Structures are given as C-alpha cells and as structure tokens.
Amino acid sequence: MAVAGAEKKNLRILSGMRPTGRLHLGHYFGALLNWIEFQSSHESFFTIVDWHALTTKYQNTKEIKNNIWEIALDWLCVGIDPDVATIFVQSAVPETAELHLVLSMFTPQNWVEREPTLKDMVKMLAANEEEAKEKVTYGLLGYPVLQTADILVVRGGLVPVGRDQESHLEFARDVARRFNHLCNVDYFPEPKPKFTPTPVLRGVDGQKMGKSYNNDIKIADTEEDTIKKVKQMITDRTRIAKSDPGHTDLCEVPWPMYRVIKPELTRQVKQECESAAIGCVACKSRLGEAINDFLAPFREKRRALEKDPDRVRKIIEHGNIKARKEAKKTMDDVYEIIGLPRWNN
Structure with a gap:
C-alpha cells in the first residue's frame, strides 16, 4: 500500500x-x-x-x-x-x-x-x-x-x-x-x-512570555490593559535617571518588542534611547500605542466573531x-x- x-x-x-x-x-x-x-x-x-x-x-x-x-x-x-x-x-x-x-x-x-x-x-x-x-x-x-x-x-x-x-x-x-x-x-x-x-x-517581567507566568499580552486584551502591561516592562536596569544614556542591547523587553511590532521605528528608538533624548516611560508609552495599533484589526474582527x-x-x-x-x-x-x-x- x-x-x-x-x-x-x-x-x-x-x-x-x-x-x-x-x-x-x-x-x-x-x-x-x-x-x-x-x-x-x-x-x-x-x-x-x-x-x-x-x-x-x-x-x-x-x-x-x-x-x-x-x-x-x-x-x-x-x-x-x-x-x-x-x-x-x-x-x-x-x-x-x-x-x-x-x-x-x-x-x-x-x-x-x-x-x-x-x-x-x-x-x-x-x-x-x-x-x-x-x-x-x-x-x-x-x-x-x-x-x-x-x-x-x-x-x-x-x-x-x-x-x-x-x-x-x-x-x-x-x-x-x-x-x-x-x-x-x-x-x-x-x-x-x-x-x-x-x-x-519576553513577557513584561523579562521571562519568556507565557500564560502560566501571567506576563503576557493577549491578542484579545483591551487597549487599556495593554498599556498597563507595557508600563510594567523591564527596561535597561543600568539606566538610573532619564538623563542617563540608555543601552538598547540591555533593554530586556521593550527593545525586542519594538523589533517585531514596529521594526521601522527601531533606528529612531535606538538613537533616542542611547542619546537620552527619551526616557523609558515615554518610550514604553509609545510602544504600547504601537502594540495596540498592530492588534487593532485582529481585535475588531474578534469582536465581530464574538457577536x-x-x-x-x-x-x-x-x-x-x-x-x-x-x-x-x-x-x-x-x-x-x-x-x-x-x-x-
């Protein structure tokens, strides 16, 4: 056969x-x-x-x-x-x-x-x-x-x-x-x-993203929950003050996330971070918006399917x-x- x-x-x-x-x-x-x-x-x-x-x-x-x-x-x-x-x-x-x-x-x-x-x-x-x-x-x-x-x-x-x-x-x-x-x-x-x-x-705490770790950003999360989670992301632990230059290679969660969610922004993010032109809080706020923009069409379709x-x-x-x-x-x-x-x- x-x-x-x-x-x-x-x-x-x-x-x-x-x-x-x-x-x-x-x-x-x-x-x-x-x-x-x-x-x-x-x-x-x-x-x-x-x-x-x-x-x-x-x-x-x-x-x-x-x-x-x-x-x-x-x-x-x-x-x-x-x-x-x-x-x-x-x-x-x-x-x-x-x-x-x-x-x-x-x-x-x-x-x-x-x-x-x-x-x-x-x-x-x-x-x-x-x-x-x-x-x-x-x-x-x-x-x-x-x-x-x-x-x-x-x-x-x-x-x-x-x-x-x-x-x-x-x-x-x-x-x-x-x-x-x-x-x-x-x-x-x-x-x-x-x-x-x-x-x-990586999840918001720097570990591999997973439901069991309660560190994930779900496709179906609300925009508010997404922003809240992104604010908790571990960044560059060596950067103490906003005026200190950052190190994207040491940024544990936001930098890798930018690279998959908004790769066209990475050059700008790297320059602003390493010249201290932007602080981690503002950088994460922008990332949260980018994640919400990325997931918006999925979430809209999901809500329609739920109905x-x-x-x-x-x-x-x-x-x-x-x-x-x-x-x-x-x-x-x-x-x-x-x-x-x-x-x-």
Missing part, C-alpha cells in the same frame, strides 16, 4: 494547540504567523487538542470547553482562513483515539519513557519524583503516542516546529517507520519538520466533518493493513 500522505504535490501540514486560554503575542509570532503563510501553499489542518489538555488539567476540566472557543476566535481573527485551512477539535475526531490505541500496541515502552515531550510535560506537572508518582497519569505517559496519532490520522507529512523542537517530532517518525516496517507496507508518511522562525518574545457565534460554530463543525472524513479513511486502511475487521462502518 502506497504512502497515504503523498497524494498532494505539497505534503499536508498538521499543527495544533492545547486549549489553555486566550492566546498572546508569543503565539502569534511563534506559530500563527507561520500557519497563515503555510495555509496558502499547503493543505493545512489545524487542531485544538482538548484531549491533550486533560493530561495535565484532569482535575480542573471546566475551563476547557470555553478555552476551545477562545482559541478558535483567536485563530480566525488573526487570519487562519477556514476556506483554505481545516480548523477542527481533536475530540470531534474519535478515530484519533482509535489510532492512538493501535499505535500504542506497536510502540516500545522505553521509547515513550525517554521521549523529550513526556519529560517536559512531567516537569510541568510535578516538582519531584515523589510528586510525579501521584500526579503523572497513564494518559500522560501516552501523550507522545497520542501526539503521533494526531499527525498520522490525517496523514500529515509536515509539522511546523522550531529547531529546538525537532526531537519531539522524531518520536512520530520512529512510530510511523516501525508501523510500516512491521506491517510490511509503505503507508504512513514519516512526518518531516517544517522549520519555522520562532522568535522568543456571531453561529458562524464560528459552523466553521468548527465543518472542519470537524472534513477532518473526520480523512481520519475514517486512515482507520479503514489501518484495519485492512493489520487484518482486523472494521465493524459498524
């Missing part, structure tokens, strides 16, 4: 996000901007992976449903186009769980235990080995296999990743390769990394149907390959 993901000239893209809340600027520049580019050149499937959220949020699941909605709004308002890309929810495609189960039968235990994704998830969940014994579930142990099933169930051939994440994708390639080898077929594509520029945006929930629901449902159609085809093929009957199909 031929490789299923090779029907298209350009391999199919698959990527997703866990529904943990509204998205921030780090998500936009680190992932969504690349997705917007890919959707015009590749058949693209973008999934909200709610089952993955359960691996760490199983004790507090009430927010997941609303967070699915929030992520869909954010994706649509920044330019993910449902007319050319498929937006779907993981749990709306039960064949993903089916494939996860089948692949788990082919995956050696020690592969899972040494997988970097799992190790990262355990670190997020538990501070030490004793706590891990209490909090790490069977579902979390299977996280890498479920992640592989997400990709292979739609026969994804390319996965957008930064170079620091390539090892996470290696697991999926190994599983696809092992299935093909043991079943003597050339069915599943071995997912390749689609390397993307992933600038690491039309039926439209958003139909977009998701259409994507769910399209993704499930592909997943059913995959599972029909998989059952034929492994020699099991396909009941009630």
Whole structure:
C-alpha cells in the first residue's frame, strides 16, 4: 500500500494547540504567523487538542470547553482562513483515539519513557519524583503516542516546529517507520519538520512570555490593559535617571518588542534611547500605542466573531466533518493493513 500522505504535490501540514486560554503575542509570532503563510501553499489542518489538555488539567476540566472557543476566535481573527485551512477539535475526531490505541500496541515502552515531550510535560506537572508518582497519569505517559496519532490520522507529512523542537517530532517518525516496517507496507508518511522562525518574545517581567507566568499580552486584551502591561516592562536596569544614556542591547523587553511590532521605528528608538533624548516611560508609552495599533484589526474582527457565534460554530463543525472524513479513511486502511475487521462502518 502506497504512502497515504503523498497524494498532494505539497505534503499536508498538521499543527495544533492545547486549549489553555486566550492566546498572546508569543503565539502569534511563534506559530500563527507561520500557519497563515503555510495555509496558502499547503493543505493545512489545524487542531485544538482538548484531549491533550486533560493530561495535565484532569482535575480542573471546566475551563476547557470555553478555552476551545477562545482559541478558535483567536485563530480566525488573526487570519487562519477556514476556506483554505481545516480548523477542527481533536475530540470531534474519535478515530484519533482509535489510532492512538493501535499505535500504542506497536510502540516500545522505553521509547515513550525517554521521549523529550513526556519529560517536559512531567516537569510541568510535578516538582519531584515523589510528586510525579501521584500526579503523572497513564494518559500522560501516552501523550507522545497520542501526539503521533494526531499527525498520522490525517496523514500529515509536515509539522511546523522550531529547531529546538525537532526531537519531539522524531518520536512520530520512529512510530510511523516501525508501523510500516512491521506491517510490511509503505503507508504512513514519516512526518518531516517544517522549520519555522520562532522568535522568543519576553513577557513584561523579562521571562519568556507565557500564560502560566501571567506576563503576557493577549491578542484579545483591551487597549487599556495593554498599556498597563507595557508600563510594567523591564527596561535597561543600568539606566538610573532619564538623563542617563540608555543601552538598547540591555533593554530586556521593550527593545525586542519594538523589533517585531514596529521594526521601522527601531533606528529612531535606538538613537533616542542611547542619546537620552527619551526616557523609558515615554518610550514604553509609545510602544504600547504601537502594540495596540498592530492588534487593532485582529481585535475588531474578534469582536465581530464574538457577536456571531453561529458562524464560528459552523466553521468548527465543518472542519470537524472534513477532518473526520480523512481520519475514517486512515482507520479503514489501518484495519485492512493489520487484518482486523472494521465493524459498524
């Protein structure tokens, strides 16, 4: 049986996000901007992976449903186009769980235990080995296999990743390769990394921007909240007085933010900062306005979508149907390959 993901000239893209809340600027520049580019050149499937959220949020699941909605709004308002890309929810495609189960039968235990994704998830969940014994579930142990099933169930051939994440994708390639080898077929594509520029945006406190640090600027923030957050940004710690010349290379948050939000201003900002022509307070005030100007069209579109929930629901449902159609085809093929009957199909 031929490789299923090779029907298209350009391999199919698959990527997703866990529904943990509204998205921030780090998500936009680190992932969504690349997705917007890919959707015009590749058949693209973008999934909200709610089952993955359960691996760490199983004790507090009430927010997941609303967070699915929030992520869909954010994706649509920044330019993910449902007319050319498929937006779907993981749990709306039960064949993903089916494939996860089948692949788990082919995956050696020690592969899972040494997988970097799992190790990262355990670190997020538990501070030490004793706590891990209490909090790490069977579902979390299977996280890498479920992640592989997400990709292979739609026969994804390319996965957008930064170079620091390539090892996470290696697991999926190994599983696809092992299935093909043991079943003597050339069915599943071995997912390749689609390397993307992933600038690491710092949050207002100088750490990597993240919801868990409460240091992010969200796409859906109000203009007032954005200005308030920008005022808290860590600048050049060596600059004591406004009259002191600043150092853009030591400016921890505003300077890197200018470079991605308003690059055409960076020459002016550098000259004014390093000649003490402007103080940090005024510089951050201008940056806040620039961020609000940048996000204004997204926020306007998001507010319109919030007022039309039926439209958003139909977009998701259409994507769910399209993704499930592909997943059913995959599972029909998989059952034929492994020699099991396909009941009630």
